[in-house]
Amino acid sequence: MSLRVHDMGGRLGDGPVRPDPEDAPVFAEDWHGRALAVTLAAGALGQWTLDTSRHARERLSPKDYSRFSYYEKWIAGLADLLVENGVLTRKELMGEVGGTAPHPLAGRMMKADAVAGALARGGPSARDVETDPRFGPGDMVRALRPTGNRMVPGGHTRLPSYAAGARGRILRHHGGHVLPDANAHGLGECPDHLYAVAFPASELWADPENPADEVILDLWQCYLEPA
Amino acid sequence: MVVFGIGGWTGRAAASQTADMPHDHHDHDHAHALLPPDPALRVKALETVLTRKGLIDPAALEEIIDTYQNRIGPRNGARVVAMAWADPEFHRQLLEDATPVVADLGFFGRQGEHIVAVENTEDVHNMVVCTLCSCYPWPLLGIPPGWYKSDAYRARAVREPRKVLADFGVTLPKETSVRVWDSTAEMRYLVIPRRPEGTDGWSVDDLAALVTRDSMIGTGLAKLPTTPEAPAA
Numbered sequence: 001m002s003l004r005v006h007d008m009g010g011r012l013g014d015g016p017v018r019p020d021p022e023d024a025p026v027f028a029e030d031w032h033g034r035a036l037a038v039t040l041a042a043g044a045l046g047q048w049t050l051d052t053s054r055h056a057r058e059r060l061s062p063k064d065y066s067r068f069s070y071y072e073k074w075i076a077g078l079a080d081l082l083v084e085n086g087v088l089t090r091k092e093l094m095g096e097v098g099g100t101a102p103h104p105l106a107g108r109m110m111k112a113d114a115v116a117g118a119l120a121r122g123g124p125s126a127r128d129v130e131t132d133p134r135f136g137p138g139d140m141v142r143a144l145r146p147t148g149n150r151m152v153p154g155g156h157t158r159l160p161s162y163a164a165g166a167r168g169r170i171l172r173h174h175g176g177h178v179l180p181d182a183n184a185h186g187l188g189e190c191p192d193h194l195y196a197v198a199f200p201a202s203e204l205w206a207d208p209e210n211p212a213d214e215v216i217l218d219l220w221q222c223y224l225e226p227a
Numbered sequence: 228m229v230v231f232g233i234g235g236w237t238g239r240a241a242a243s244q245t246a247d248m249p250h251d252h253h254d255h256d257h258a259h260a261l262l263p264p265d266p267a268l269r270v271k272a273l274e275t276v277l278t279r280k281g282l283i284d285p286a287a288l289e290e291i292i293d294t295y296q297n298r299i300g301p302r303n304g305a306r307v308v309a310m311a312w313a314d315p316e317f318h319r320q321l322l323e324d325a326t327p328v329v330a331d332l333g334f335f336g337r338q339g340e341h342i343v344a345v346e347n348t349e350d351v352h353n354m355v356v357c358t359l360c361s362c363y364p365w366p367l368l369g370i371p372p373g374w375y376k377s378d379a380y381r382a383r384a385v386r387e388p389r390k391v392l393a394d395f396g397v398t399l400p401k402e403t404s405v406r407v408w409d410s411t412a413e414m415r416y417l418v419i420p421r422r423p424e425g426t427d428g429w430s431v432d433d434l435a436a437l438v439t440r441d442s443m444i445g446t447g448l449a450k451l452p453t454t455p456e457a458p459a460a
Contacts, residue, residue, distance in 0.1 A: 009358030009409060010386045014379035017394040020372045022440050026296045028373060031267040033296060036370070037288040038274050040337075045282060054360055061257070070361065070376045072266050076259035079273060083258035092276050093261045103280045112286035119294060122337040125413040158411045160358050162385065174341070174414055194412055196343075209389045212404035218412035 002161040003148065005062040010162035010205065035071035039078050040119075044110035047085045050123055051184035055156035056081045127191035129176030134221055135195060139170045142227035143197070143219065149181045150222070156184035159223045163215075167227045168199035171216060179220055193221040300369035301440035303334050304417055307367060308443060309434035311344070312422045322346060325417065329367065339366030339415055345408065346419040347445070352403050353418045354392070354445030356384035357410040364415035368443060375444065385409055395446045418445040425452045 002008070027033035043053060056077035060068065068076060082088040087105060092098050110118060135141060145165030149155030158180050174194040182190035198216050201208035262269040277283040307329055311318040321328045325342040329335065342364060345353040357363065358381050363371040374380050383391050388405045392398070399405065408416045420442035426434060441447030 006359055008378060008382045009356075009384075011378075011382040012386075014377075014382045017374050017377060017379045017383065017391055019374050019395050019441070019446070022301075024372065026300070026370050027292075029267070031270045033292040034274060034288065035266075035270045036295065037291040038270060038277065038283065040291055041283040041287050042273075042277060057360070060259075064257075064259075066378075069266070070373075072269070075262070075266065075269050075273060076257075079259035079262055079269075080257060082273075082277075087282065088276060088280070090258055090261055092280070093258055093272075095272060095276065097279070103282055106281035109282055109284055110287050111284050112290045115287050115290040115294070118337075119291070120336040122335070122340045123413075124340040126341060158359060160409065160411065162358075174412070177412060180412075194414075196408075196414070198406075205386055209387055210401065210404065213388065213406070214404065215385050215407045215409060217409045218414050220412070 003154070004058055005065045006058045007147075007161050009160045032071045035075050039074050041110055042078055042082065042087075044114075044118055045087065045105050045108045047087055047105070048081055049183050051156055051178075051180040052186075053077060053081065054180070055184040058156065059154075125178040126174075127176045127178055127189060129191050129193055131193075133173050133193045133195075135170045135173070135193075135224065135226075137170050137172055140167060140227045141170060141195075141197060141224040142167050143199075143217075144223050144225070149185075151181055151187060152185045155181060157181050157223075159219060160217070162204055163199060163217055163219075166199050166203045168197040168203065168217075171196040171198045174218065177220070179222070181220075181222075194218055195221070195224070197224070295365075295370050299366060301367075301438075301443065302435070303332075303369075304364070304367035304440075304443045305435040305438035306431065307332065307334070307344075307417065308419055308438045308449075309431045311346075311419055312426075312434050313429070313431050321419075329417075334366040336366050338362070339364050341414045342367070342417060343414050344417045344419055345406070347421045349421075350403060351406055352399050352445065353406045353408060353416075354384065354388055355408045355410060355416045355418060356381060358382070358385055359409075359411060362410035362413075362415065364417055367415075367417055368440060372440070392446060395441060397446065397448060418443050420445075420447075420449040423449050423451050 057073045060076055083090055143163045143166050147159045147161050147164045149157040176191040177194040179190040179192045182188055196216050197219050198214045201213040202211045262272050278285055311321050321344045325344040329342055347353055361371055361376040385407050388407050437450040439447050442449045
């Protein structure tokens with residue numbers, strides 16, 4: 001079962017997908033672009049990781065997560081992170097002017113001429129892992145059940161609930177990558193081997209559309225056991 | 228570092244109930260509920276306080292918006308696909324290890340650090356989703372369209388991809404199997420759609436004009452040369 005509302009793969013009842021025309025504006029509203037820009041610029045202060053930021057959106061209350069539009073989730077997650085990490089006080093968030101002393105992080109502000117470089121660098125997650133990979137292409141594996149962060153109760157994880165306990169086949173080894181379960185919570189990068197794992201639709205759903213269909217998930221070695 | 232366990236749920240539920248109320252209700256634990264209710268004003272409030280504190284540069288915001296609104300978009304990916312159709316050696320390298328190949332064309336960076344190209348054939352149709360959030364190959368396709376981020380797409384693409392394809396007007400033969408890639412890590416997937424018949428000898432530019440955004444996500448097919456938008460063969 002899914003413990004958080006963002007973990008919605010396979011959920012029933014959402015209705016049709018409504019495609020946008022290919023030439024629809026990139027940002028449907030001006031504030032969408034501003035929400036993205038403020039989030040990226042605040043992230044550049046270096047007070048949290050991308051994994052922390054994803055987790056901040058995921059732990060919005062189910063009610064908020066469901067009623068907020070995409071960029072509203074970003075803004076809510078960002079507001080929470082700013083206060084939790086001591087970048088802003090709750091009063092400052094409410095618009096009250098604080099003291100006049102320079103903010104300790106002001107030196108980290110990303111200036112306009114640094115934007116192109118920062119976006120070009122991105123945040124590669126590939127890392128060396130000292131141990132050999134436990135699995136290779138063709139090996140059969142089983143995804144953990146129940147899903148959930150094994151280091152931090154209720155914490156961030158990237159194993160969707162719909163794959164819990166499912167048996168799949170290693171398709172490829174992506175090398176070592178930062179483990180979100182650790183990196184979202186200030187526990188370091190803990191890099192682990194990452195694999196593309198193919199699960200037959202019949203392994204995931206009681207009523208697959210077509211038994212030959214597959215769902216492929218990128219899963220870390222610690223989410224998997226031999227099967 | 229604050230660790231959020233189950234204990235926080237009651238408090239957050241209370242916060243959500245007051246989120247629609249005036250922002251002077253601050254006796255609850257979720258900071259975002261302190262912002263104004265209107266989303267545009269909420270963004271403005273954050274932008275204003277961060278600017279006043281010297282933590283964000285308004286000119287940097289304009290630069291970020293301009294980058295994703297005007298400079299990075301699906302035409303990048305379309306060029307990669309067209310080159311793969313036109314050049315067998317490029318095609319081979321792209322499928323083997325796409326990241327350095329697309330980087331050579333200038334497509335790299337945020338949300339495109341690790342790229343994998345997957346190819347549609349008569350036997351297999353690939354389709355990409357991110358059920359947990361909205362991961363998407365920004366340097367190749369730009370910012371994801373609204374439907375890609377919708378609950379309906381995220382929830383349904385893995386369970387009933389063929390019904391989702393029908394929402395896009397796409398019907399696959401039963402013999403074609405569907406592979407749905409759920410982007411659960413930092414690998415970003417680019418679908419290489421099937422090359423339309425009747426395009427032998429076409430230039431990369433003309434081929435690229437047939438490649439739609441949706442065809443590179445796997446919810447569409449490349450345009451046929453006979454459609455009015457396509458260049459004359």
